[in-house]
Amino acid sequence: MTSSRKKLVLVGNGMAGVRAIEHLLKLAPEAYEITIFGAEPHPNYNRIMLSSVLAGGTDLSEIVINDYEWYRSHNITLYTGHKIESIDTVNKKVRSDLGIETAYDELILATGSDPFMLPLPGADKEGVIAFRDIKDCQIMMETSKSYKKALVIGGGLLGLEAARGLLHLGMEVSVVHISDYIMERQLDRAAAAMLQKELEAQGMKFLLSKQSEAILGKKRVKSLLFADGSSADADLIVMAVGIRPNTALAKKSGIAVGRGIVVDDYMETNIPGIYAIGECAEHRGIAYGLVAPLYEQGAVLAKRLAGVQGQGYEGSVTSTKLKVSGVDVFSAGQYEEPAGSRALRYQDEIGGVYKKLVISEDKLIGAVLFGDTADGAQLFSLIKSGESVQGKERSLLLGLPDDAQKASPAARLEAMPDDEIICGCNGVSKGTIVEAITSGGCTSVGQIKACTKASASCGGCKPLVEGLLEIYAGDAAVKVKEGICGCTTLGRDEIVAEIKRMELKTVKEVMNVLEWSTEEGCSKCRPSLNYYLGMLWPEEYADEKESRITNERYHANIQKDGTFSVVPRIYGGVTSPGELKKIAEVAEKFDVPMVKFTGGQRLDLLGVKKEDLPKIWQELDMPSGHAYGKTLRTVKTCVGSTFCRFGTQDSIGMGIRLEKEFERLNTPAKVKLAVSGCPRNCAEATIKDFGVVAIDGGWELHVGGNGGVHVRATDLLCVVKTEDEVVEWASAFLQYYRENAAWNERTSNWVERVGLDSIKAALDNREDRLALQGRIRTALSVTTDPWKQIVKDKELRKNFEPISRVETV
Ligand SMILES: Cc1cc2nc3c(=O)[nH]c(=O)nc-3n(C[C@H](O)[C@H](O)[C@H](O)COP(=O)(O)OP(=O)(O)OC[C@H]3O[C@@H](n4cnc5c(N)ncnc54)[C@H](O)[C@@H]3O)c2cc1C
Ligand SMILES: NC(=O)c1ccc[n+]([C@@H]2O[C@H](COP(=O)([O-])OP(=O)(O)OC[C@H]3O[C@@H](n4cnc5c(N)ncnc54)[C@H](O)[C@@H]3O)[C@@H](O)[C@H]2O)c1
Numbered sequence: 001m002t003s004s005r006k007k008l009v010l011v012g013n014g015m016a017g018v019r020a021i022e023h024l025l026k027l028a029p030e031a032y033e034i035t036i037f038g039a040e041p042h043p044n045y046n047r048i049m050l051s052s053v054l055a056g057g058t059d060l061s062e063i064v065i066n067d068y069e070w071y072r073s074h075n076i077t078l079y080t081g082h083k084i085e086s087i088d089t090v091n092k093k094v095r096s097d098l099g100i101e102t103a104y105d106e107l108i109l110a111t112g113s114d115p116f117m118l119p120l121p122g123a124d125k126e127g128v129i130a131f132r133d134i135k136d137c138q139i140m141m142e143t144s145k146s147y148k149k150a151l152v153i154g155g156g157l158l159g160l161e162a163a164r165g166l167l168h169l170g171m172e173v174s175v176v177h178i179s180d181y182i183m184e185r186q187l188d189r190a191a192a193a194m195l196q197k198e199l200e201a202q203g204m205k206f207l208l209s210k211q212s213e214a215i216l217g218k219k220r221v222k223s224l225l226f227a228d229g230s231s232a233d234a235d236l237i238v239m240a241v242g243i244r245p246n247t248a249l250a251k252k253s254g255i256a257v258g259r260g261i262v263v264d265d266y267m268e269t270n271i272p273g274i275y276a277i278g279e280c281a282e283h284r285g286i287a288y289g290l291v292a293p294l295y296e297q298g299a300v301l302a303k304r305l306a307g308v309q310g311q312g313y314e315g316s317v318t319s320t321k322l323k324v325s326g327v328d329v330f331s332a333g334q335y336e337e338p339a340g341s342r343a344l345r346y347q348d349e350i351g352g353v354y355k356k357l358v359i360s361e362d363k364l365i366g367a368v369l370f371g372d373t374a375d376g377a378q379l380f381s382l383i384k385s386g387e388s389v390q391g392k393e394r395s396l397l398l399g400l401p402d403d404a405q406k407a408s409p410a411a412r413l414e415a416m417p418d419d420e421i422i423c424g425c426n427g428v429s430k431g432t433i434v435e436a437i438t439s440g441g442c443t444s445v446g447q448i449k450a451c452t453k454a455s456a457s458c459g460g461c462k463p464l465v466e467g468l469l470e471i472y473a474g475d476a477a478v479k480v481k482e483g484i485c486g487c488t489t490l491g492r493d494e495i496v497a498e499i500k501r502m503e504l505k506t507v508k509e510v511m512n513v514l515e516w517s518t519e520e521g522c523s524k525c526r527p528s529l530n531y532y533l534g535m536l537w538p539e540e541y542a543d544e545k546e547s548r549i550t551n552e553r554y555h556a557n558i559q560k561d562g563t564f565s566v567v568p569r570i571y572g573g574v575t576s577p578g579e580l581k582k583i584a585e586v587a588e589k590f591d592v593p594m595v596k597f598t599g600g601q602r603l604d605l606l607g608v609k610k611e612d613l614p615k616i617w618q619e620l621d622m623p624s625g626h627a628y629g630k631t632l633r634t635v636k637t638c639v640g641s642t643f644c645r646f647g648t649q650d651s652i653g654m655g656i657r658l659e660k661e662f663e664r665l666n667t668p669a670k671v672k673l674a675v676s677g678c679p680r681n682c683a684e685a686t687i688k689d690f691g692v693v694a695i696d697g698g699w700e701l702h703v704g705g706n707g708g709v710h711v712r713a714t715d716l717l718c719v720v721k722t723e724d725e726v727v728e729w730a731s732a733f734l735q736y737y738r739e740n741a742a743w744n745e746r747t748s749n750w751v752e753r754v755g756l757d758s759i760k761a762a763l764d765n766r767e768d769r770l771a772l773q774g775r776i777r778t779a780l781s782v783t784t785d786p787w788k789q790i791v792k793d794k795e796l797r798k799n800f801e802p803i804s805r806v807e808t809v
């Protein structure tokens with residue numbers, strides 16, 4: 001049966017090529033026997049998300065678009081790690097570097113681009129890389145563990161995203177840019193200056209107007225020399241200075257090549273039956289470097305191959321968004337004013353907002369937005385449609401005309417015309433998404449993603465998709481949540497409810513019964529399930545060590561150089577000469593490189609070798625400070641009424657009591673407490689998960705604070721009179737949080753998500769509080785000190801032995 005099918009070969013297992021195959025399978029599932037060759041040793045993954053992987057937003061395991069099972073289920077023969085080296089255009093065959101020869105009737109070239117590497121002397125040294133694929137990403141993550149200084153050459157989209165990722169990995173990062181302002185291919189000077197200021201605030205440094213001349217160092221890079229004679233030290237250099245279409249294979253096979261592989265409006269090259277799409281293709285003189293146009297090309301080609309009549313590809317207007325958290329930048333069309341056009345600008349230096357519209361003959365031809373990019377989709381639609389904006393300029397620049405619409409994002413979405421593009425990456429309009437909800441029955445972002453591809457790439461449009469779901473699916477949207485990870489479609493609440501209902505007792509059992517799509521789960525679902533099971537069955541469930549995050553497996557924080565930290569518990573931050581002596585002796589004996597106070601008033605022994613951890617804990621003979629886990633970290637206290645003349649209550653005593661009450665508690669995410677002895681609040685209780693502030697004759701209890709990346713001040717939960725009441729409310733709050741938050745959700749996010757009123761309502765009744773307190777005490781009663789156990793148990797200690805010894809055991 002298969003022999004009657006035509007043979008289709010795709011060279012390049014990347015985003016553009018596989019997307020075209022997906023389209024084709026929808027249009028003509030039986031038409032071709034498909035073979036795919038990919039030079040990378042992976043199934044098709046989302047290259048765009050490499051920036052998020054680097055910046056800690058997601059995991060490499062999460063960015064696969066089509067897993068191996070997808071190829072199998074569509075009867076596609078896949079050769080990964082095979083580079084096609086030659087095309088025999090006469091006998092219609094391709095041959096891979098590993099010797100596989102495959103015949104084709106139709107051939108698609110989707111070989112993407114190569115990153116451009118500046119041909120500098122020394123560019124071949126260790127530590128000089130591009131940022132293009134999984135391998136580059138892994139090198140950067142590895143390098144950051146042992147090296148400090150990174151230089152990124154190129155201040156374009158890729159360079160800035162790489163630099164942000166490297167900052168997240170703890171490196172010192174400078175961006176070396178040739179022009180005198182960054183992102184000059186997408187932004188004008190004003191927007192670029194605001195962006196640079198924002199990135200500098202995040203810790204990025206800039207070396208502008210710099211022409212790189214040579215890379216210095218022995219085997220590994222040491223520094224970068226510039227044409228002006230200056231230089232900058234570097235342990236790692238990432239080149240992000242643009243890309244070049246990958247045309248080598250086409251060129252040597254006699255296919256016409258310009259900047260890219262030259263194609264017509266149906267993506268066909270000069271040789272009939274051979275097509276090119278993606279970054280490798282040149283259409284009407286343009287080779288694109290963003291996914292949206294490549295996907296449009298794929299759709300046109302799929303129709304052509306399926307024999308469906310359709311309009312050819314006419315080229316694309318592009319828009320870009322920088323994927324750096326905390327910074328909103330949008331650019332579309334022509335961002336500098338060409339002759340005969342005019343620009344309208346709005347700039348709010350204090351609010352950090354800049355908008356520029358470029359208008360030519362009453363049409364919008366370009367837009368730059370910084371700080372507030374909410375109107376990006378609408379402006380992009382107008383640029384693409386080419387309709388007249390006469391009379392609307394002011395409202396476009398300042399937001400939508402109607403104040404009510406301005407105030408409400410939902411109303412704004414509702415007012416949006418159906419043909420407006422919501423997902424720029426995948427070219428999905430509002431109408432298509434609404435149709436998927438109202439006719440297709442989609443009730444979650446995951447389903448919309450599967451049905452329309454909206455939000456399947458950079459994820460930037462997800463808030464808009466969620467907004468549409470809320471408007472058009474109403475209650476149904478609220479009920480169906482996205483899966484907690486790619487292994488399941490079930491949300492946190494559904495999973496917890498099912499574990500309870502069916503009394504599931506192990507991670508494996510949950511995965512089997514709830515039909516996980518993967519056998520072993522992933523780094524997101526395994527720790528979540530481990531937490532939910534422990535929370536629901538505190539007395540029966542045996543914690544699965546292998547499902548814990550790395551720090552929790554080692555009961556210590558791994559530092560960037562691979563060493564660990566030791567933080568003994570010092571209740572309430574109050575220590576004694578005896579304890580201090582013990583800590584000092586241990587630090588001396590084990591040559592601990594640094595002893596430091598933590599932000600939570602504890603002592604941190606830094607730079608400890610893994611094999612020394614059990615010995616140090618044995619000698620210290622102090623409780624673990626749990627400074628590494630999703631658990632109670634510290635209770636910070638001020639001096640309070642014992643010594644301070646302003647103190648109204650004994651904050652130290654209260655803090656120590658709370659710390660002793662809740663130490664070792666497993667929580668969805670880390671939990672920090674603080675107690676201040678008066679409203680001057682020296683212990684900063686109002687940025688803690690649970691903050692206690694003494695007032696005359698009582699205590700204020702505050703919840704949901706966070707002093708981290710997104711600073712959030714607490715909400716006042718209630719005011720109580722006695723220390724016992726403080727403990728009762730803290731117990732009830734923490735247990736309610738344990739039972740209702742998602743794994744890895746800090747109280748600050750949880751309080752915002754569920755609303756303070758719902759928490760107040762759940763804790764208002766004393767009986768409910770006591771029941772919650774009873775449950776938290778049960779959970780606490782089965783906890784043990786991890787280090788006391790490890791010190792005693794030979795088997796557990798093996799984990800900390802040097803690798804070679806473990807292997808010989
Ligand atoms: C870090 C990063 C972030 C990005 N972010 C965005 C973004 O936010 N928005 C956006 O629109 N775009 C973004 N891009 C660009 C986007 O990823 C690319 O435009 C897109 O991946 C190009 O798809 P493609 O299929 O043409 O090429 P690729 O995805 O590169 O796929 C080509 C594949 O072909 C393989 N190949 C090449 N030659 C051969 C051969 N001879 N035989 C077999 N296989 C071969 C390659 O190994 C590669 O796997 C980003 C790119 C990077 C690197
Ligand atoms: N968010 C996004 O949409 C996104 C993110 C990453 C990558 N991408 C795409 O990936 C591709 C590669 O990105 P890119 O940023 O490398 O390309 P780019 O061409 O957009 O930018 C390269 C930058 O490097 C600078 N440059 C060139 N030579 C230099 C030199 N010798 N020294 C210092 N600077 C130099 C240029 O002035 C330019 O600003 C592009 O197609 C881009 O659109 C997109």
Ligand code: SF4
Pocket residue numbers: 638639640641644645646647648651676677678679680681682683
């Ligand atoms: S919070 Fe009040 S009691 Fe505590 S140290 Fe500051 S001033 Fe003194």
Ligand code: FES
Pocket residue numbers: 422423424425426454455456457458459460461462
């Ligand atoms: S805009 Fe990137 S996935 Fe939708």
